[in-house]
Amino acid sequence: MHKNRPKNLDLATVKFPITATASILHRVSGIIVFISLAIFMFLLNLSLSSALGFHQVLGYFDNLFIEFIMWGALTGLAYHMVFGVRHMIQDLGFWEEMESASTSARYGFVLTFILSVLAGVLVW
Template sequence: MRKNRPKNLDLATVKFPITATASILHRVSGIIVFIALAIFLSLLSCSLSSQPDFYRVVGYFDNFLIEFVMWGCLTGLAYHAVFGVRHMIQDLGFWEEMDTASLSAKVGFIVTAVLSLLAGVLVW
């Protein structure tokens, strides 16, 4: 039995709901946090090995690219934490309807934007 339904193979035209976007970005931020953990631990290890190494690590933060990477890591961590809490609340049975899930995703994006701005102030 053949189904004659339209097929849209152009992924650029697919419009995801905000809840799907939030979920996909939560997975991406998990990868960012995993990579950031390696960066943070290597910087910590280097800074604790000796006093000259500590000053070398402090000197890294004079570079804009390093500061930008640190800001990106902190933003990814903030996003993952905010939406992780949102997912745990949904696991408890709340915010499962589409309207409340969409509202919680929008609030999560706003909270993450505020935390990202605060991380930018902290880094720069």
């Protein structure tokens, strides 16, 4: 049996709708939040252990790489929070049509961008 169906295995040429991109990035941001939780817990533990530990944590934030990691973790947390609320609203039966789902995804990206800039201001 020979099936004449198109085969496109090049994912770079596949155009995902904005809702699919938002959903995939929500999963990726969940992984980022999970990993960054370990970093946050380590820094919290160290800062609460003693005055020396607190000053050591403050010293970490003089490093541009550490600041970038913190900004990325806060941006991932903001994205996950915004789109998690969006998913919960969809679970309630709203924004399920393609047009309203696409609009809510666009607004979610804009809100995440604003929160990301605010996180950058906070870190730097």
